[in-house]
Amino acid sequence: MAEQQTEFLWKVGAPAGQGVMTTGLLFSKLCAQSGGQVFDYAEYPSLIQGGHNTYEVLCSNTPAHNRQWQVDYLVCLDAITLKEHEHRLDASSIVVLDPATSSAPTNPAYTIVPLPVKELLAELKASSIMANMIALGASWALVGGDQKHLVELIAEQFGKKGEEVVNLNQNCAARGYEAVKSALPDHAVFAWKDTTETPLVMGGNDAFSLAAAAADCRFYAAYPMTPSSSVLATLAAWQKTTGMVVRHAEDEVGVISEALGASFAGVRACVGTSGGGFALMTESISYAGIAEIPIVIFLSQRPGPATGLPTATEQGDLLFATYAGHGEFPKIVLAPGDVTEMLELSRHAFDLADIYQTPVIVLSDKFLSESRMHLDQTVAEQVMATKPNYGRTIHNPSELPYLRYKVTEDGISERLIPGAAGTYYQANSYEHLEDSHTTEDPTERCRQVEKRLQKQQTYLDHHWLMPSIDGSLDGAKYVFVTWGSSKLVVQQARQLLDEPTAHIHFTHVYPMDREKVATLFAADRHYVLVENNATGQFGTLLRSEAGVDIKHTIHKYDGRAFYSEEIVAALEQHDR
Amino acid sequence: MIDSQPSSLDFTGYTPTWCAGCGNWGIGKGIELALKKQQLSPDSVIMLFDIGCSGNMNDFINAYAMHTLHGRALATAVGVKIANHKLPVLVTGGDGALYGEGGNHFLHACRGNHDLTVIVHDNSVYGLTTGQVSPTASKGKKSKSTPSGIIERPVNPLLLALTQGATFVAQGFTAQLPQLAELITAGMQHKGLSIINVLQPCVTFNKENTYAYYIKNTYKLPEDHDKSNFSQALEQAQAVFEERFPLGILYQAERPSYQDELPQLASEALVNKQRFLNNSALLKQFT
Ligand SMILES: Cc1ncc(C[n+]2csc(CCOP(=O)(O)OP(=O)(O)O)c2C)c(N)n1
Numbered sequence: 133m134a135e136q137q138t139e140f141l142w143k144v145g146a147p148a149g150q151g152v153m154t155t156g157l158l159f160s161k162l163c164a165q166s167g168g169q170v171f172d173y174a175e176y177p178s179l180i181q182g183g184h185n186t187y188e189v190l191c192s193n194t195p196a197h198n199r200q201w202q203v204d205y206l207v208c209l210d211a212i213t214l215k216e217h218e219h220r221l222d223a224s225s226i227v228v229l230d231p232a233t234s235s236a237p238t239n240p241a242y243t244i245v246p247l248p249v250k251e252l253l254a255e256l257k258a259s260s261i262m263a264n265m266i267a268l269g270a271s272w273a274l275v276g277g278d279q280k281h282l283v284e285l286i287a288e289q290f291g292k293k294g295e296e297v298v299n300l301n302q303n304c305a306a307r308g309y310e311a312v313k314s315a316l317p318d319h320a321v322f323a324w325k326d327t328t329e330t331p332l333v334m335g336g337n338d339a340f341s342l343a344a345a346a347a348d349c350r351f352y353a354a355y356p357m358t359p360s361s362s363v364l365a366t367l368a369a370w371q372k373t374t375g376m377v378v379r380h381a382e383d384e385v386g387v388i389s390e391a392l393g394a395s396f397a398g399v400r401a402c403v404g405t406s407g408g409g410f411a412l413m414t415e416s417i418s419y420a421g422i423a424e425i426p427i428v429i430f431l432s433q434r435p436g437p438a439t440g441l442p443t444a445t446e447q448g449d450l451l452f453a454t455y456a457g458h459g460e461f462p463k464i465v466l467a468p469g470d471v472t473e474m475l476e477l478s479r480h481a482f483d484l485a486d487i488y489q490t491p492v493i494v495l496s497d498k499f500l501s502e503s504r505m506h507l508d509q510t511v512a513e514q515v516m517a518t519k520p521n522y523g524r525t526i527h528n529p530s531e532l533p534y535l536r537y538k539v540t541e542d543g544i545s546e547r548l549i550p551g552a553a554g555t556y557y558q559a560n561s562y563e564h565l566e567d568s569h570t571t572e573d574p575t576e577r578c579r580q581v582e583k584r585l586q587k588q589q590t591y592l593d594h595h596w597l598m599p600s601i602d603g604s605l606d607g608a609k610y611v612f613v614t615w616g617s618s619k620l621v622v623q624q625a626r627q628l629l630d631e632p633t634a635h636i637h638f639t640h641v642y643p644m645d646r647e648k649v650a651t652l653f654a655a656d657r658h659y660v661l662v663e664n665n666a667t668g669q670f671g672t673l674l675r676s677e678a679g680v681d682i683k684h685t686i687h688k689y690d691g692r693a694f695y696s697e698e699i700v701a702a703l704e705q706h707d708r
Numbered sequence: 709m710i711d712s713q714p715s716s717l718d719f720t721g722y723t724p725t726w727c728a729g730c731g732n733w734g735i736g737k738g739i740e741l742a743l744k745k746q747q748l749s750p751d752s753v754i755m756l757f758d759i760g761c762s763g764n765m766n767d768f769i770n771a772y773a774m775h776t777l778h779g780r781a782l783a784t785a786v787g788v789k790i791a792n793h794k795l796p797v798l799v800t801g802g803d804g805a806l807y808g809e810g811g812n813h814f815l816h817a818c819r820g821n822h823d824l825t826v827i828v829h830d831n832s833v834y835g836l837t838t839g840q841v842s843p844t845a846s847k848g849k850k851s852k853s854t855p856s857g858i859i860e861r862p863v864n865p866l867l868l869a870l871t872q873g874a875t876f877v878a879q880g881f882t883a884q885l886p887q888l889a890e891l892i893t894a895g896m897q898h899k900g901l902s903i904i905n906v907l908q909p910c911v912t913f914n915k916e917n918t919y920a921y922y923i924k925n926t927y928k929l930p931e932d933h934d935k936s937n938f939s940q941a942l943e944q945a946q947a948v949f950e951e952r953f954p955l956g957i958l959y960q961a962e963r964p965s966y967q968d969e970l971p972q973l974a975s976e977a978l979v980n981k982q983r984f985l986n987n988s989a990l991l992k993q994f995t
């Protein structure tokens with residue numbers, strides 16, 4: 133009996149267009165269905181053909197939060213895979229490659245298992261794309277998975293395409309499985325659990341899509357832009373089920389204009405984009421601000437400036453999102469750190485947009501949008517079943533004359549859905565009177581400015597949430613501070629550190645309550661701000677919004693997410 | 709027919725701030741006449757006003773309305789109509805807004821055949837920003853922004869709308885009020901995108917395209933003009949290149965509107981539908 137593993141990182145690499153995403157997704161499903169906790173991440177260049185794609189799965193006995201530097205199993209479907217990832221291998225790593233396409237190094241510092249993909253394909257009379265199934269079978273044998281699960285999953289996955297397709301895929305996978313099994317009869321394999329549960333595994337974009345559907349969002353508009361595009365595809369595919377209208381409009385200006393129109397007419401509306409598209413939307417965000425039109429904006433960041441690194445990740449648009457739109461008006465920015473927070477906050481974003489009648493931005497990034505991780509079924513069901521809070525949305529005027537922009541103590545006025553009999557009003561982009569007519573009167577101008585800004589204070593008093601705190605701030609050698617997706621790496625890094633640490637994680641990043649936030653920061657503690665960007669944008673925000681200045685910061689801006697080992701190394705270097 | 713009850717609400721809002729003699733007065737009146745003729749009331753219609761002298765009508769006509777951003781009234785209207793296709797939706801804006809700043813939205817609204825009525829105040833200048841050339845200005849026209857004369861040729865709005873797929877294309881002249889009101893009514897009754905280009909003298913900043921100029925250069929479509937004939941419509945639209953401006957409905961075709969083709973809107977307006985509740989159907993895709 134071989135020794136058992138509690139965690140491993142598996143990675144597959146192949147030329148683009150070779151179906152490596154399918155191999156990765158199915159491998160991850162096998163792991164999750166066999167009791168592993170998974171965290172997957174795919175990397176691909178901004179090319180359709182000719183690039184190099186990879187998919188990695190971290191599988192663990194305990195919750196998996198992030199990627200891991202060391203690759204335990206590397207499955208190479210081309211020569212580049214080994215070259216690009218060799219530096220992440222060590223003595224215990226196992227590399228699977230086809231001697232016919234990749235030359236195996238002499239005296240490698242790791243184990244090599246030959247997998248004669250080309251030969252097997254010829255024998256099976258299968259096309260070259262089927263290499264991904266041979267790789268899947270081989271991978272499943274590598275980690276000691278049960279062949280029965282493999283056979284079943286393939287049947288389920290390809291069942292719709294007919295028996296012939298299922299058989300071919302199963303045969304290819306079986307040959308891959310057997311090849312590794314016979315080459316490696318006895319090695320440390322993962323401690324799989326017998327489970328009947330099928331856990332929920334999804335990426336941030338999936339969680340956002342679920343939240344939108346559950347939140348009674350009836351109109352979603354977008355113009356494709358990585359890494360937000362899969363929300364458009366997902367919601368579009370669900371239209372028949374949900375009844376939502378999903379529009380691929382002509383450009384991002386059209387996208388948000390349409391959404392504002394739909395919102396004015398009374399349906400919850402949302403748009404999704406990345407930095408460039410968001411930039412085009414900013415004038416309309418300002419319109420939503422003055423006309424007090426609810427709108428949820430999903431902004432999945434990728435590295436800029438301009439077209440930047442389209443398929444890479446960065447937390448580079450926090451300040452842009454926060455300050456987007458000309459003029460002064462309230463805006464709420466939420467930054468979930470994992471899929472659970474994505475579901476909860478996005479669901480809540482639609483309520484906040486209605487309650488405060490102003491733009492609400494949900495910030496994601498490529499890493500969070502596309503990494504797949506576990507989400508508790510009960511939590512998911514609960515969040516999705518929450519009844520919408522439409523705030524002061526009304527269908528009949530409570531008094532006449534109806535004043536759309538009535539000045540109130542909390543800044544919020546009743547928003548009448550157009551079509552109600554006996555009155556009318558306009559959503560006016562000019563400064564206006566309480567009854568919505570245009571005005572240039574200085575007194576009325578000030579009243580409306582103050583009314584709108586009051587909503588920000590009302591939000592801070594009623595719905596803003598303090599950051600979550602994990603660990604004890606007192607006695608912690610390091611207190612990590614994160615926002616958005618850098619939560620994931622810090623969670624993982626803390627497990628690698630022996631010293632006591634704590635973690636302050638912000639989700640309600642803008643606006644924030646100055647006094648309350650300041651109470652978390654004491655002069656004698658060592659705070660470390662971790663941001664996936666070059667300039668420390670949350671650090672800037674903390675200085676301006678809370679008067680807090682964190683000196684020790686860790687940044688990464690090469691377009692890749694952090695590895696937990698990098699955090700540990702950065703701390704060691706700092707202490708040296 | 710549009711089902712609505714007349715109410716005591718009145719369309720007449722603030723007294724317009726347009727210059728005396730401005731062509732916008734006639735368009736405002738034409739819209740009001742058309743709305744009244746259809747027995748609509750301010751609570752049973754949604755209007756979208758662009759930004760410009762034309763868009764300032766937001767305060768002069770009472771209705772559920774959005775006074776949008778410059779160039780965005782049409783795109784915004786697309787969303788309004790999808791959310792509530794039971795209410796008539798009217799868009800008004802200048803030629804700068806609809807053919808320039810929002811030109812891309814114009815093309816795509818035509819393609820989509822959204823069930824909207826678009827009234828373009830075509831005065832060949834940017835009125836509100838004091839008279840720079842607009843996309844319909846004649847080649848060589850001198851203005852503050854083109855002191856040596858504009859190099860570009862003018863946009864031909866009728867041809868543009870026709871070739872991009874609008875299913876109702878008409879031209880009116882603000883000085884011919886009864887016809888204008890009829891065109892607007894017909895456009896609103898039409899299912900699909902209606903484009904009504906209205907020749908509108910800007911008496912303050914456009915000394916060429918005056919009332920006299922349009923009286924001289926407009927003509928009624930011939931008696932035998934067949935508005936269902938696309939080729940005839942194209943032919944009439946080309947007269948504009950010779951500074952001849954046809955008045956009337958150039959083209960009208962039956963084609964399902966964007967809203968007709970959305971199964972989500974088959975039973976009732978999106979805004980009035982029951983909320984989606986079957987969350988488990990979606991969740992199970994992630995196991
Ligand atoms: C984004 C933006 N750019 C510029 C302006 C300034 N502006 C207001 S109206 C207008 C042009 C108006 O011309 P047109 O649309 O033809 O309408 P008209 O005033 O002639 O009725 C411009 C450039 C603006 N409000 N917003």
Ligand code: SF4
Binds near residue numbers: 761
């Ligand atoms: S500037 Fe021209 S378009 Fe504007 S109101 Fe005066 S005449 Fe009319």
